[in-house]
Amino acid sequence: MTARPPAAGTLVRPYGDRQDDGVLQLSFVLPVPAGERAREAAAEVARKLGLTQVLVASMEAAAERYTFFVVYGRTEVAVDLSTLQVAEVVTRKKGFDELNEFALREVGRRLVVLGACTGSDAHAVGIDAIMNMKGFAGDYGLERYPCFEAVNLGAQVENAALAREVVERGADAVLVSQVVTQRDVHRDNARRLVDELTRLGRRSQVILLLGGPRIDHKLALELGYDAGFGPGTRPSDVANYLVGEVLRRMGKELHG
Amino acid sequence: MTARPPAAGTLVRPYGDRQDDGVLQLSFVLPVPAGERAREAAAEVARKLGLTQVLVASMEAAAERYTFFVVYGRTEVAVDLSTLQVAEVVTRKKGFDELNEFALREVGRRLVVLGACTGSDAHAVGIDAIMNMKGFAGDYGLERYPCFEAVNLGAQVENAALAREVVERGADAVLVSQVVTQRDVHRDNARRLVDELTRLGRRSQVILLLGGPRIDHKLALELGYDAGFGPGTRPSDVANYLVGEVLRRMGKELHG
Amino acid sequence: MLLADGRHVPDLHLDASEVVRCRALADQVTAPVLGFVEGHTTVAIERTVLRLFGLHGAGPRGVPQVNLAVDELHRRGLLGRGAAWWLGYVMRQGARDPVAIVEAIASLPEHPAPLPAADDRALREALAREARAAVAELKGRVAGRNALKAELGTGPRPHKYLIVATGNIWDDVEQARAAAQAGADVIAVIRSTAQSLLDYVPHGATTEGFGGTYATQENFRIMREALDDESRRLKRYLHLTNYSSGLCMPEIAFAAAWERLDMLLNDAMYGILFRDINMKRTLCDQHFSRRICALADILVNTGEDNYITTADADEAAHTVIASQFVNESFAHRAGLPDRLLGLGHSFEIDPARPDTIARELAQALLVRHLFPDAPLKYMPPTKHKQGDIFFSHGYDLMADVVGWVSGQGIQLLGMMTEAMHNPSLADRYQALKGADYVYRAWRSMGSELQLKPGGMVESRAAATLHRARQLLEEVAADGLFAAIGKARFGDVARRETGGKGLDGVVARAPDYFNPLLDEMEAA
Amino acid sequence: MLLADGRHVPDLHLDASEVVRCRALADQVTAPVLGFVEGHTTVAIERTVLRLFGLHGAGPRGVPQVNLAVDELHRRGLLGRGAAWWLGYVMRQGARDPVAIVEAIASLPEHPAPLPAADDRALREALAREARAAVAELKGRVAGRNALKAELGTGPRPHKYLIVATGNIWDDVEQARAAAQAGADVIAVIRSTAQSLLDYVPHGATTEGFGGTYATQENFRIMREALDDESRRLKRYLHLTNYSSGLCMPEIAFAAAWERLDMLLNDAMYGILFRDINMKRTLCDQHFSRRICALADILVNTGEDNYITTADADEAAHTVIASQFVNESFAHRAGLPDRLLGLGHSFEIDPARPDTIARELAQALLVRHLFPDAPLKYMPPTKHKQGDIFFSHGYDLMADVVGWVSGQGIQLLGMMTEAMHNPSLADRYQALKGADYVYRAWRSMGSELQLKPGGMVESRAAATLHRARQLLEEVAADGLFAAIGKARFGDVARRETGGKGLDGVVARAPDYFNPLLDEMEAA
């Protein structure tokens, strides 16, 4: 992970086989039958995207009225790394025993953590990977941590019901998983929990985490969560974040 | 092939799974180490190309300082099919026997056709496929046509030498193959033959064909040739074109 | 091993006695369940019966008439006699058209007056006659489909199965035609997210689904019509499939039968495990729905592939096999012949591990050898798919290789964008082109390759079979309900009294009347 | 079949007598050629000898000193005595540094005065001593390389061979490091288009090549230095290879030896067939260059894969085998042991045809069985690659499967953009990731799979071997020169007196002197 922010004015451009050659590969379908006109239309799409040296590498009749293209071209586009807004969840981590000991000592009690995959989303594997004993990729799940009282509510959990559980169990943190994202169903659904908790006057007392394969920290913040976790997250990432954040809110520090 | 030109104002846009959704797939490398900043830079490249709903589907460390990305996004770009300049070589064809008979009768002699892969280009397979007896994909090569006196000069033929052969043999047509295109070596090389023939005062008496996997009709015209042939060309395409063009120049027609 | 379609696959040497034992155990597992099923009905079954009698419409706010009627009966505790009986009852009272019938049922008193025995007999006879006529019509439609299939012929095995899932039936049609033009043999229209949890079947043509398109009778009709047309144009019969699992399993099966679908996702346990539907409910519904499939010559696809999207494919390989024996037994009990048994399995072992081809091949060949006359539905990798579409595409092609060499009957083609979004047109095109290349390139390898006797593949297959038998012993001893309670399948535990839809299960009264069931049981 | 590196590959049952006969025939083919070779030298060989004595620089307009010197000798008809002799001659006249030597040679009269016998003997002894010292230094450098290799170890077999071809040595270095970081074992720097037709080796670091980077000694040095560094960082020895075929075969081999390259593209017939270099010229040059490779422990890669980019891979399969026997025989005659014989072959059968895997496997296993101790260089598909990179990637992976299962030693990884441009960084990354997946997934399949006795694979292999023998019979009868004249290899016909470079072939005079050759022949 990029530790230090890059120097101002550090421009990067796509790299094909030379610095700054700007090479990009595209593929797409056009709803036209294959032929010379279709090929030219594909090249024109690429040119309209600002590409030069456009090569229509492949034109294939994907169906009678649809044509699949592979196109290469070069772009002038450059990105100044120093100007990018990168919200990154800190990843310096303590080991399992160390973290548990430290948390129990500094917090003085077990943290109550609820997990659920909410709304109509039935994809439990991701939240299970984070919560369940077994964990993920050889990394124990939160249930195994002595410093957490972790409860996995499973999938298809209604937001209202989840908000009630938060109150009843006095949860310190809630882990929400969202996997189905078609037509942005995850956005609406994720916001709904924030609304419910706000309505119950609980939002500020609880750490809200959002996770899933198409979630990132930035999106989570945008939807009113405290942090977001994407594909390949390990339970220990989450455990470290949680303990750190609780301590932070107590005015303490995880890495002293 | 698109027979009729499309109606004016026929806009097409990339099709993912709905008409006009504008879905595009991109892949490229950025010369930065993988990490959240790199991911954001990739998304920014896509946004700068005008894409919306940008999804960085994959970020992979291709090397310590290079990261490979797969990105999906949507473009607003649309192409008006009716405005495209499509130069297409006519493809209505006669059968082998019919063409030979017709050509011999109407022209009254065998046409002299030279073929070569020119300059430093050593890729003979393409020109062989068009010229040699055996042909390509079950389609006989020009050597087999009674109406042609076809001579394949092979690969790495110097342009000056080729121009001399044209004069000596009184060629009706020259078939030039160009396969290596790195740094546009094919363009310079293809133009050189035109210059040589012009210098010898022969350009207008001979039909010049350019072919190769990255050649199209448009490019051939641009480089001063009479027609261009791309990947998958069959000898019979070329044979029909040649006879048709000779007749045209004689004021006759292939398809009466 | 020589398959019925003429292909050869490498021989696996299995312990035949273990196979026999597995089948016996599976029958032991399903017998008590069948006992339960035969004593009960469900709101979904009863709705299906009413549909047979023409209650197709929807009332105000789109609620189907069959739901209005069955809910009224259920509220009054009348369902145990069978909705058909009450249909006859209100019809005798003069209700004729669907609207009037629903109204009449809604106006029934808590304790309707009983019918004299002769009237009861006449009622039953009249409805039985009508049911027979409706079933005959249904069979006529199915015969029409089969005639078209015979006329045009189908693509070679494995049939390439492609998914459309735009949410909009008209877009689905467009994509299905495109897929067919590119070589698809089977079009599967995926349902909208969580439709399986709806206790009714939506009505009419729909254009707004999430992650799929609602399964409605009208959508079925529209798609089948388009595919009939496309089949004729392409001179190759195109199969259509959809999903029946869920709270409306029998109703969807009936709609599918009527609209001449060719296959259905129809698993005895999927709803329980993956949709948290009550087990009693699902087990009753699956039986009835499968009888419909048997009647309408619909090939059922089971969902064992799902187990290994939740559980680890390596460790849970034997649960797939055990479940297939159970599904087979249930299917036989519902009258389905082997040729309609598209048992599901898949290529899902984590590609980060070594020797995955040996293990996938062991599993695929094991299933092939255990169920020699079943067409088998083979699924591509999904769980370990990556956003890196190039890797993902190559990974799919390896599944195509294993599927081909092991002689699968129906092969779902993997989508390189599986980890991102519902398939797009480009994804399907690439999948078809890739699979065609693989089948062509590996054409004779099924007969050419042999496995080292006692080698990795054979021993893995033997071990998996052995563990499947052990699991079946346990399930047979504990009973299926208890076994599911212990998360024996797909790593998911469900309680007998938990899940959705238990309140829709009703004990059949001694005078229970279901003329559709009678017809099907007589067949 | 158990390979030396511990891998197993499926057994092929071949007719052993046919194999023995092929080897005997190949020796019959090469014997007369060796006769010719031993009676001749070439300008390139003589330039190489001068390089051994330190003539490394370039004169005005970049012409290498060795070219200036040898051309002068050749013009005067003096080359038959060997350039080394004339070097000694002008040095005895006082020329010391390279510039002076070249000038002195250029100033030689048409008929230089002969030397007294004692002086002649002294001259030869002095130069032999110097040659021995230079060869010792060379061997020291090679030993250093081998020590590093032993210290760090190499990646497992097959070694993944990746190409860089930017045209600019500094970009090549960047890409080579990136490829190594992604898992490459061998970096091949491709030469600029048509360098093989240059009758001199360009000088210094270069940044302007077409479709590749000029092969120069300085470029070799730069790249090997970078790879040494990267090897240490990655704790895995990275191999470097380049191309020696062409008009400067021995010179490039010498530069490569000096700069510690690990492999070289070095084929006995490639230049003749694919670059239209005169056959006498190439056959002399290849022998001398291979002696250098033997001296410097350089693995040679032959170019039979090229045959089936021109001829049809299906029909010409036997020409590959026949040529390999010829290449093997030539290599043995030049002192190369089997472990340095990277015979080339490839996966090139048109993927539009059926059963390509059976035939590719037959070919790959045949080569594996015929040359059990040779590392073998297996090439991916190139000719039938498509602009459709998704298809192209999957097609490459099938080559990876066949390469793996058939136990190849060095595997070139296919590039999905093969039909378009020189490989980019992304292409190499995907190729490596895909190959790693294939090797992992198919790990034990080489030992697990067996071929049906007398099945498609075995019969195809037997038929190919048989046709190779028939071809060798014909070539042995006609002689190699005549056989090439009849387009027996790669569908290309060349005349004995045609092609480039024939005027650089010179009969050795009776007093021919070549201390480098003496050293190598003594080894």
Ligand code: B12
């Ligand atoms: C397994 C699976 C299923 C299983 C689910 C079983 C189960 N019990 O979970 C079954 C077969 C039931 C299923 C059904 C459906 N699925 Co599904 N499914 C998948 C699949 C193959 C794998 C998902 C998975 O388990 N990944 C493995 C886990 C470990 O990864 P993960 O979820 O990313 O979790 C990691 C991180 O994201 C993170 N994380 C996740 N959540 C959280 C939460 C917190 C707080 C934190 C900190 C971290 C975190 O940590 C985890 C470990 O690193 C994906 C395709 C794919 N390969 O991604 C499709 C996929 C997700 N499914 C999809 C769809 C559409 C469906 C259906 C709607 C299809 C249908 N119409 O029938 C149904 C209905 C599901 C529903 N109602 O939600 C689509 C979603 C498309 C989209 N973008 O909206 C996908 C992408 C497939 C596709 N290409 O179409 N599915």
Ligand code: B12
């Ligand atoms: C075979 C091959 C070779 C063989 C050539 C053997 C021979 N005798 O021809 C060998 C191994 C010798 C070779 C060498 C090199 N090659 Co090469 N080679 C290829 C390869 C694999 C196939 C080309 C081929 O034969 N295609 C089959 C024929 C039938 O197709 P075609 O040429 O497109 O021809 C058809 C049409 O285009 C058309 N056509 C072609 N010409 C003409 C002419 C006319 C008048 C008409 C009407 C039609 C027509 O009709 C044909 C039939 O349909 C391609 C990669 C690929 N898959 O495309 C690389 C490729 C062309 N080679 C390449 C390179 C760089 C080289 C080298 C320079 C590498 C090096 N540095 O050593 C060398 C040097 C060659 C040189 N000096 O020119 C690059 C070119 C990159 C670029 N865009 O510039 C490619 C694309 C590979 C790559 N990705 O790097 N190569």
Ligand SMILES: Cc1ncc(COP(=O)(O)O)c(C=O)c1O
């Ligand atoms: C047997 C079976 N039924 C149903 C489904 C999908 O049903 P739902 O609509 O509940 O997502 C699947 C999913 O793959 C399945 O395998």
Ligand SMILES: Cc1ncc(COP(=O)(O)O)c(C=O)c1O
């Ligand atoms: C044996 C051999 N030598 C040389 C080359 C390339 O040489 P050139 O520089 O002539 O293109 C090849 C090409 O693949 C080859 O196989």
